[in-house]
Amino acid sequence: MKFKILLALIFVNLMQAQKFYFPKTAVTDSVVLEKQIPNLALQMIPQLQTTKHKPENKIDYLDILFRLEMLAQDYKKSIASLSENRSLFADHNMGGYRFIGLELYSMAKIIQKENNSTFSNALQKAFHQKYESLPEKLVPRLGLALDGDVKESRKLLKKVLDKQKDKDSIDYGTALSLCKSYLNYKTYSGIKPQVMQLLASKCKERFITETKDLKLKNGNILTITIVRKKDNTSPLPVILTNNIYAGAIDDFFGRRAATYNYVGAVVNTRGKRNSTSINNPFEHESEDIYEVIDWVSKQPWSNGKVGMIGGSYLGFSQWAAVKKPHPALKTIVPQVAVGIGIDYPAQNNIFMSYMLQWIQYVTNNKFTDEPDFANATKWDSINTKWYKSGTSFRSLDSISGKPSKIFQRWLDHPGYDEYWQKMVPYKEDFSKINIPILTTTGYYDDDQIGALYYFKQHHQYNKNANHYLVIGPYNHGGAQSFGFTYVNGNPIDPVARISIDDLAFSWFDYILKGGKKPEILKDRINFQVMNTNTWKHVSDLDKMHTxxxxxxxxxxxxxxxxxxxxxxxxxxxxxxxxxxxxxxxxxxxxxxxxxxxxxxxxxxxxxxxxxxxxxxxxxxxxxxxxxxxxxxxxxxxxxxxxxxxxxxxxxxxxxxxxxxxxxxxxxxxxxxxxxxxxxxxxxxxxxxxxxxxxxxxxxxxxxxxxxxxxxxxxxxxxxxxxxxxxxxxxxxxxxxxxxxxxxxxx
CATH class of the missing domain: 2.60.120.260 (Galactose-binding domain-like)
Incomplete structure (x- = not known):
């Protein structure tokens, strides 16, 4: 009896200190861990709802709640909370796609119990139900949403568990990290191989996908992916993306264009996928893209018209392409475009430490080094070590343990000199750009300065520039996909929650197919005034203020x-x-x-x-x-x-x-x-x-x-x-x- 009272007192004390009982054996025994997680999640749900732990915005709150409900094995409640979360994105009908893997797991668990079937059969049924219910334009994003990194989530789980060695209690923050990492690992290790096969089968039914190696006149080889919708048998305009981030996102870009009834073409830069060339980011786009456009415009599935789209580096690529425009290139849609030498790798001539992290991200292998790039602890440690050491900025790559010729070459050009100028249009080059252009960026976009640099230069040197700008409360990701409901923890006005995808392809319909001009483009500059729920439209940037x-x-x-x-x-x-x-x-x-x-x-x-x-x-x-x-x-x-x-x-x-x-x-x-x-x-x-x-x-x-x-x-x-x-x-x-x-x- 005394022992039970003692345990009760310990439990009360732990709760008062906002700690939870969590046996040390759970760290080393996966069976014990699996039994403890549901109990832990059940204890955490009431704590989540307290003033101390409840996030300020509802999206974050529901995001945590549905995960804890999943771990507590209350799958019906979890799906209800997820549906409520997704409803907050209803204005653009795109938000919440990243939760589909977790939703499929919950659905499969419910079906498994109701039908007394195997999890595999239940998952297959859940996948088909969900796939058929999705809006067509969301389908291309499925591959990215379901491609959970099992290896990385296992590593994160181990990291959290290691902190719990020899402890019989766990605080709220650590418990939340444990629950999130455990859920990701448990979910994607349980569903990924099967759902990716199911998705591939669905895509084969809907799309024709070809991957080829293009040999350029200079001897370089580039890998290109072509995606067409099976229903479209006549030649169509081609929407081209030049992508250094080779990987699953190539399929997304291609399928997205095909879903909007275009041919999607995604070419990877030198050194990516099957290319044996040296990967020197930014340096060869102007030269290479011309030949790529020439090739795609002459294929039997092309009607000879080419448009380009993409954000960040992919936005830069479009400006590189118009330094020497190909006649078949009819329009570009540069989104959050890197202003090379203007805002990256130096902003207003000050180099940023992040440049080294990015260089390694895109050059460590033939695709992208996601685990290394996402390792914030590693990169914070490298940057702090350099800062504390007082050594030269040139030593940063050596401190990282991986010297970089690219990093050193960039540092050799601290001014906006010919090295940067030759990569994109410079001064009078802008006067020769006579195709229609749509630029999108945001108030929170890391490359806003670059995006607006191109816009301003184009209008300065070409008085007849047919170039529109849409700018609103978007971050780097939002201004090339859709207006998130919250940005930097602040809600954005409902009128700003637009689909940038829909805007971009409406623009392509307008330019390449003779469709209607997008409604939002009432003047050259179209900007959303935060906290007023209105858009304003003016003819030049100076008229944004009076x-x-x-x-x-x-x-x-x-x-x-x-x-x-x-x-x-x-x-x-x-x-x-x-x-x-x-x-x-x-x-x-x-x-x-x-x-x-x-x-x-x-x-x-x-x-x-x-x-x-x-x-x-x-x-x-x-x-x-x-x-x-x-x-x-x-x-x-x-x-x-x-x-x-x-x-x-x-x-x-x-x-x-x-x-x-x-x-x-x-x-x-x-x-x-x-x-x-x-x-x-x-x-x-x-x-x-x-x-x-x-x-x-x-x-x-x-x-x-x-x-x-x-x-x-x-x-x-x-x-x-x-x-x-x-x-x-x-x-x-x-x-x-x-x-x-x-x-x-x-």
Missing amino acids: STLKFYLQDKKNTSSVFDKPVTKNFTKQIVDFTNRDQKESYYKVGKKDSIKTTHSIAFESEVFDKDMIISGNLSGVFNVSINKKDFDTDTYLYQIQPDGKSFLLSTHIVRASYAKDNAVRKLLSPNTIEQIPINNSIFISKKIEKGSKLLLLVGVNKNPNWQINYGTGKDVSDETIKDAGKPLEIKWYNDSYVEIPVYKD
Whole structure:
């Protein structure tokens, strides 16, 4: 009896500490683990519903809930929670596809129990039921959704279990990680081989798929995948994608085009799949794609018209293709296009650590190295090790254990020189691009600067450019697929939740088949104003705003408004010690639960707005500064502090001061002399700022493991080390400096 009371007390104490009983034998015995997981999930469900653990947005909450219900073996409830989750994506009917594998498992378990059948037979029945119920345009995504990485999920499960060695209890966070990794492993190890075979059989019924090797005139071999719908027997326009990310996604791109009643052609870059050529990303697209277009346009299944589509690198590829346009190329749809040399691998001339991770991702093998790329712990460790060591940025690849010629070659071109210019149209090249173009990007897109660079250059050099832009509250993935319901934890307006796929192929219907112009394209620039549930349409980027506010670098305590030009010239002094790699972080307290890191920044706060305002466009302005070195990298953030006390990041800007006036030619600063640094190529946004909000402007110096560190000697920044740091950087930010904020009024 005493023993039972003791166990009860232990259980109560564990619950109060938000820990759960979990025997140490479960770590080493898979049978014990399988028995314990349902009990653990049952205990966690009530905890999920508490204030402490319940996610702020409903999608995240339902995502966790249906997984825990699955593990608790309540499959009917799990499917109900999943259906509720999916209903939140109803506006574009595309969200939730990534859960289909888990849904099939739950369905199969229910069928298995009801029919007293084998799991294999139940899974087959569940698959056919689900497949037949799916919208046709969702079918191409099935291959990606069902292609769970069993090996990687097993590795993640082992990692979580290893942390539990010699422990008889588990905290909520670790338990959640354990449940997620166990569920992924259990599900995909149980269904993947069978469902992938079932899907392949369905695809053979619907599509004709061919994979060929194309030998180019220069001797290089490229692998190309052609997908056609069996029902389409007449020649059709070809939608071509140039893809460095060789793998299952090739089939997706091909099937997607075929589903929209085109021929899908997906060519892999040099060095991928069957190609024996050297893989040098970005360098040969302009040359190779011309020949690929020539080939596909002359095939019997082609009517001679070619369009191109794709995002990120695939978006860049389209701009490479129009450097020397093939006559058969009738339109391109570059989505979130990498601005090579503009926003990647350096943004405004500052190289990013991420470039090495990406290089290895696409060059480690003939496909993509998904486990290595997704290993955030590894890459954070490499970047931190470099940062702490104080060695040159050039040493980053050696620190990773895998020296890279590509990484070193890119670092040899810190300015926007001929190396980058030859990859895509440059200046007058844009004047010769006369085909219709549709660009899509987003306010949260990592390559927004690149996408807009091409758009601006095209209109600058070709006054008759037939080039449309759609930009809204989308991230890098959303602006090339569909508008997610939540982005960065914030809900987006219902009107913004559009299918980018539908938009792109409506555009192809318009250009290649004489169809109707997409409804959303009412003018050259089509942008969604967040928090208003409306789209606006203007003829050029400058018309996204009707006026501006100059936010001067001054303390609001010393002026009636930070938007009034200072009467007396003064400065705020900032000191940054580049030798200090263990600096204590500092924060700006926003509310009870919100704070903003300000370690290497100075904060300037505006007064509270007494009426609503729409900020629409991107930041401009000028910094008047004096430094004791020859160069530095500025780092700027503009936040909205909302009436509820929460922060919202509106825009950012980063630039190497010596390249701020000309990204091709470096001009060092004169120490202890007032210099002007223009603000260009900042992040665009369009959002209503509610009455009762204020703005927080952070200006400072880039110093973190994610970017090069500019020590200010004037030498090639990639070669500088902590030994070059010398005295701390001293900056005088003069109060006549200002960040110009674009404002829209109807």
